[in-house]
Amino acid sequence: MSDTQTVQPAPVAPVLDTVQHAAETPDVEQPWAELGLKADEYATIREIIGRRPTIAELAMYSVMWSEHCSYKSSKIHFKLWGENTTDEMREKLLVGIGENAGVVDIGDGWAVTFKVESHNHPSYIEPYQGAATGVGGIIRDIMSMGARPIAVMDPLRFGNLHHPDTQRVLPGVVAGVGGYGNCIGLPNIGGEVVFDDCYQGNPLVNALCVGAMRVEDIHLAKASGAGNKVILFGARTGGDGIGGVSVLASETFDEGGPTKRPAVQVGDPFAEKVLIECCLDLYRAGVVDGIQDLGGAGLSCATSELASNGDGGMQVELDLVPLRDASLQPQEILMSESQERMMAVVSPEHLDEFMAITDKWDVEATVIGEVTDGDHLVITWHGETIVDVPPRSVAHEGPTYDRPLARPAYLDELNASSAAALARPETGEEIRAQLLTLIGSPNLCDKSWITDQYDRYVLGNTALAQPDDSGVVRVDEETGRGVAVSTDCNSRFAKLDPYAGAQLALAEAYRNVATTGAAPLAVTDCLNFGSPEDPGVMWQFREAIRGIAEGCRFLGVPVTGGNVSFYNQTGDVAIHPTPVIGVLGVMDDVSKRSGSGFRSDDAHVYLLGT
Amino acid sequence: MGSIVVDVMLKPEILDPQGQAVGGALPRLGFNGFTDVRQGKRFVLSVDGDVTDEHLAAAREAAEKLLSNPVIEDVVSVHVLEDGSSDQGGSEGGSEGGSEGGSEGGEAEGDEQ
Amino acid sequence: MGSIVVDVMLKPEILDPQGQAVGGALPRLGFNGFTDVRQGKRFVLSVDGDVTDEHLAAAREAAEKLLSNPVIEDVVSVHVLEDGSSDQGGSEGGSEGGSEGGSEGGEAEGDEQ
Amino acid sequence: MRIGVVTFPGSLDDRDAARAVRECGGEAVPLWHGDADLKGVDAVILPGGFSYGDYLRCGAIARFAPVMDALVPAAQGGLPVLGICNGFQVLTESHLLPGALIRNDHRKFNCVDQRLVVENASTAWTSDFEAGQEITIVLKNGEGGFVADERTLDELEGEGRVVFRYVPDAQGRNPNGSYRHIAGITNERGNVVGLMPHPEHAVEEGYGPSLDGRGFFTSIIKQTLESAATA
């Protein structure tokens, strides 16, 4: 939703746009284009539901079929993951790509889930809140798998350190990552900070979270069992994140509340910390049948995905949703991206216990609907039906594109200009000067100004964090069993050759994990690219995926999940392709891990490899 | 020595977790009459001598440029603090509540961004 | 719906890192006329209907008990926000600067601890 | 030897404090903010974290939790209480300890392995240290600057109630702008101690910068056992 444009307010229907009203008024002009849909996409929606969509349905489809939620440009290339995953690689994989986050078996009955996501555009607009809500979002993904989040990492990319706008963006992003992560109590065990002019107008804020649980505690996002209750819990719903989509807002509600819709989401880490503990209590009590976090696309996403993954339909009374802003219209409630909310499916006999637990944590929880034995998602507003759709068509059967791709013409020239042509330092003096330039450069210098703003000790399980190349945390306090995680990417290599560049990123993260003493087990990735409508970018993207998938097959570690972020560009100029790779490894006893750097005076130094 | 007060609040549509936390605590302390709490910032800028129109103009500009973040905040007021002390007077009493504001009724800041 | 504003400032003798940072940044932006900056907090408490004397009394008590820490802070003002909107009005303009304060001159809070 | 560890909404290092108690041979008893019940424990730890998000002032809202209604009189009556970081802030907000903690002078959250000098080795929580001993434990906070008026500061120093001081850096600065480099203090009786750094993150080999934090927990455990023996 971050790239929605502001559009002219459309005339607002004087009556509630119910399903019946939509059926009776097939010819009403609808703002599908303003909502980012293409003509044929709009036509497909009409075909699926056999009439024009209501404004609420249109809102749901438009947000769920956005690039961000539907992966419509990238999905087609994801078959490379499957094709390159062998049965052997699947052995330790408990939950694969497609769920909120992948889960791997690390032994002794423990499972670990991890995933990296981007929050690039919001962090450029409002660095503190953008970064903070990015961290908050990925943590909820991990929570929704049934896990306790145990660590975060933050791969960051900024423009030139000395550019005035970097002075706005960098401190804000770092304070936001720290502000959220520190307050929620998750150790920050690593990340990256890279400066390159290509990120000046489009910094990258990626956030990774790791969570752990017992194998039997894995939870999935699905709504089954007719009669089971659908519960929305956590923060109240406000107008967050729909600021740009003023086409949805009524301009007639000037009285009685804020009518402006904020484009900026504000994070409340305290609310999320309470939500984590509350969810863990709920899992322990065994009262949750299905669970989903509310992230981008809010209720549209949670209701349609839960219903789509389940075996029945779902009925939701939208007017029961607790609101922070009473002036919100139903379609806005469906699109709101208010943070710190979760949705659970709970059987009626567990309802009282569920509510007692949320009460204990002072978390507001509201039954807003139930699972039905039908096959539609039906949403009502004060008794009138405003949404009646097959949930799969919203959540999973959105459009996919096989976009044209072409190797960029500039690549030959770029690759031809090799480093061999550069002048070499001749004298000791020159070598000295060059060395100083190198180690004083922003990309190589000490990063403690940033990393000291992050709590790396909370939870008491951190065995390695900055300045080491991997973060290492204990999962099992009895045995010391734990995991090592590293994220890496050199986008300059990826620009020269996205296939090899992606593999180099994978290899670096893999090595960083292996050298701590951990056995690499799984991969997550955050693919930050320019516009998919540019064939050159699309080619970079496909090459990078191919590189990662084939590299993973070679190394024998599966990709368990990740995130695609397109449209990272300023005007026509895309960022360097930046496929950030996270590798996770397992260790029997993390107190035996080896750190980087010299640890004793008389140690010998060996060079291994070629 | 004169002082100028700049008041900054989060825009009404923006979530205010701080205000919410305070709002949640009040009833536990037996204060039940408040329906909502929002928390903002108050800056007191001191100047040598009396506050001039130039000072006020500068304060207004600084309020927009530095003291507030127009993406999420509004400058709700820029006005002279009448007591004249550098900040809330000798702290004993802090009785400027009555004298502040109003005095320079015209200078409210209305043009965010 | 009425609102009460509570203003809290650090005591003058307590270090104010935020105010100091703002004070340091102003000259870099070309604002040279300010000799000192202090940053405090402003709370807007909303009530249903008009603000009554009971509301004000409760706000004063809450200001002392919860909203400020008497070891380091002073409550410098507790007064009715005249606009009457839940928080700084329609955010357009936020022009209460002129109308706030002064109006209820009597209710300034003067009795810290 | 039962040591209570209080959990407020937003407490973060409560599980760590409980682990540290166990590592050092005590029994950790969870105490819930909403219950005015200390479960007959021998001592209480108020752990680090961001109670209620620390949104108003650190510790300000936690101070009014029901558990504090039981804890404040008990502490005044001599129950050993250790406030770590946010717990220290709760103790000052509750006026069990003087002064206040304000935003770090550099206005950033700061997580470092910090050297401290133990100045008072006769409190309930520091008797296993030597006066003048230097220890290194974790410091991590955004609002750790200790402030108080001159009279209070003089009193604290005069009565030997400064328990820990930061070892200043080469420029003579401490990590958060605390007045007189004060990192931790105690009440007149020496049973209530508050400090910003985190001893519970320095009790296990392989996790944390040292084992210097153990002394806090072994001190209280020994003291309780001794007073039980003489009772």
Ligand SMILES: Nc1ncnc2c1ncn2[C@@H]1O[C@H](COP(=O)(O)OP(=O)(O)O)[C@@H](O)[C@H]1O
């Ligand atoms: N954004 C970040 N968040 C957390 N840790 C970071 C971040 N950036 C760098 N680090 C950590 O700081 C240390 C040094 O970073 P860096 O100099 O980039 O390492 P290297 O060049 O060895 O990859 C590493 O431990 C890395 O994980």
